[in-house]
Amino acid sequence: MALKSSRRTFLAGAASASAYFWIPKAVKGYGAAEMAALTIDQVVKPGISKWDLDTPALCVDLDKLEKNVATMQATLKQNGLASRPHAKTHKCAQIAKYQMKTGSVGVCCAKLTEAEALAAQGVENILMTTANPSKSKIARAMLLRKAHREFIQAVDEEQNARDLNDAAKAAGLVADVVIDIAVGTRSGIPAGDGAIALAQLVDKLPNLKLRGVLSYDGGGQHAKGFASRKERTLKTLAPNVETYAAMKKSGLNLEIFSGGGTGTYNIMQMIPGVTDVQVGSYVFMDMQYMAIGGERNDAVYDDFAPSLTVLTTVLNNRFPNRLTTDAGAKALTLNVPTAAVIGEPGMTYNAGSDEFGAIAFQSPPSKNYTIGDKLELIAPHCDPVVNEYDQMYGIRGDKVESILTITARGKSQ
């Protein structure tokens, strides 16, 4: 899909100039309310520079995001795989729909409220990768399934499968289910006979329909160096592949074998049976992913461009070799590696204070910064940073093109 047409995908509404409010140029530093007044159908009045945004402001470079999506779609397609992007990264209905329009077979959600919020904004084909632990959540998942036929629910325990079957029956439907086969000790049922028995139970329960399995290796995504990631992935998934093959041999319906992520998107085609990859961070990238190294560049993982940034303002410049900014832990989280200041390799950034960022100069900065000057930061870890904001600004060049609502912000239930 060409960037021009994908741009039109973002620009959902036509902009009518007459409806814009006028804000005098002398007063810049547009906050959320002022930007809303300059916006129609999420499209912002042309010509507003990102540098005029009030800070901290979460921004996404749309050219980079669209290129990241195009690269992922093309690579996976070439490798015979589909993408089923994880929406926990962006929590944004607009981006989820863009991923679907550009070829993804569905999106994943980690939490039920996240799925509910995105579905309410028209996102279809949601796969809930987390088993719902309570009868109340199971019942709500089946309400969601009733309104959205393509909704798929992960299950990792027999009682949970029986409860889900009861809830599906109560809702008058047959629910689509995947088995979460564990990698490590976080979620899922361990590979082997127990997982096969669970799949057979799901297959037999009258109100459930087995669709396949998922196996996500969270830790493996950030293993440093392509060779070690590949080795780890092939090794950790080996028992799961064996279990999947045994399920298949026993005649179970397994249309889906979902797994992998941004760190292993170009490894998953080596895993027999895998159908789609749950890539998340590739749309934005962050300091954590850049640090793992890629197949073609061992120093920096540059398969995808860092599209997500936080704009911040200098609050204090009077102490030697340092600056204080307005973006602390509430704007950037405490993840490491910490934020990088774009264009200032001599600066280190510490977001350890809740409200303030502390920049130290390891070498002289490119200019003398004064109070009110703005800087742009690459986020430490994209998922939790996005969750701190109600909206992202969609940037094209240096101009604000649109406002992207973070639909499922704070939906951690």
Next chain:
Amino acid sequence: MALKSSRRTFLAGAASASAYFWIPKAVKGYGAAEMAALTIDQVVKPGISKWDLDTPALCVDLDKLEKNVATMQATLKQNGLASRPHAKTHKCAQIAKYQMKTGSVGVCCAKLTEAEALAAQGVENILMTTANPSKSKIARAMLLRKAHREFIQAVDEEQNARDLNDAAKAAGLVADVVIDIAVGTRSGIPAGDGAIALAQLVDKLPNLKLRGVLSYDGGGQHAKGFASRKERTLKTLAPNVETYAAMKKSGLNLEIFSGGGTGTYNIMQMIPGVTDVQVGSYVFMDMQYMAIGGERNDAVYDDFAPSLTVLTTVLNNRFPNRLTTDAGAKALTLNVPTAAVIGEPGMTYNAGSDEFGAIAFQSPPSKNYTIGDKLELIAPHCDPVVNEYDQMYGIRGDKVESILTITARGKSQ
């Protein structure tokens, strides 16, 4: 103020039983929407247990919170000081108003949007402790001042004072100002002649009114051990006290000398001139503050009770010596010390994963936990945890009494 009457302060509206919706008892795990349906004027239908809340759920024990507030008000009063609590901790208009009703002289805000959001919900007497760095924010601060006569703005730089004077003039008012005298290198103007000159400038500018100074030692609040906190506080504030005395001697109007926090609330009366303390975390407490030790208990800082908790649900119990829960970094942040599981001293909690918590058993737990069981956690660091949620549940005993909106959640600008 007695707890009974302070309870009534929380219970703003009368509950009309007929207006409640009925949710069948069999389906527990109330989410935000279901709880809203059980709530009138923020008061929840009596009898709902906190253990029926969907998780992760942010809860505040109202008895503990009210006792913390009463202890703080009484101690400061006895020491001849006032409290000017920092609202960045709770970001909640209801709690800010409760602090004011129980004797606080005002509240502090760290960010302009935080002040705007709280003022819009009727919180008065706000002191902005951060200087606003841009003309747009200065103009907005003066709009706020126009609607709220008791609004006070911190200033730490001459140009900033001149810009504020211009904005006050444009708004047709005389704005109240305090000088932020630095402690450390984060914000403020260093103690000494520069600070005195800035105070004199503010005094001379026709549209500003000097009200006093503030000096906040963020790092000093968490120094371990009462004796070392006291020593550090007396030492770090000594130049500021000297500067304050020189300002006073020169005839400047200094009604306010604000500083200190929860870690130094019982030290600030030893600082000559101090009028009020910017205590924040004392309402909730957290693992960080509990670890610093108090005057009467060197092991645990127990002057105030931990009122803020996060309820979480067990998602997986099949791996040896561990549990997976639904509260990860998006529900608890990455702050350390990590969350503590109430009643389970043998458990360590790791919220390093975005979506999931990992509990490890250092010694056997009190019972066998199964999927769906709930646990209650003390938060690592109260301020940024509160900022992850849209609301807190006010708990009395084990019952949900009210819903407290986190008015300024995400207001980091």
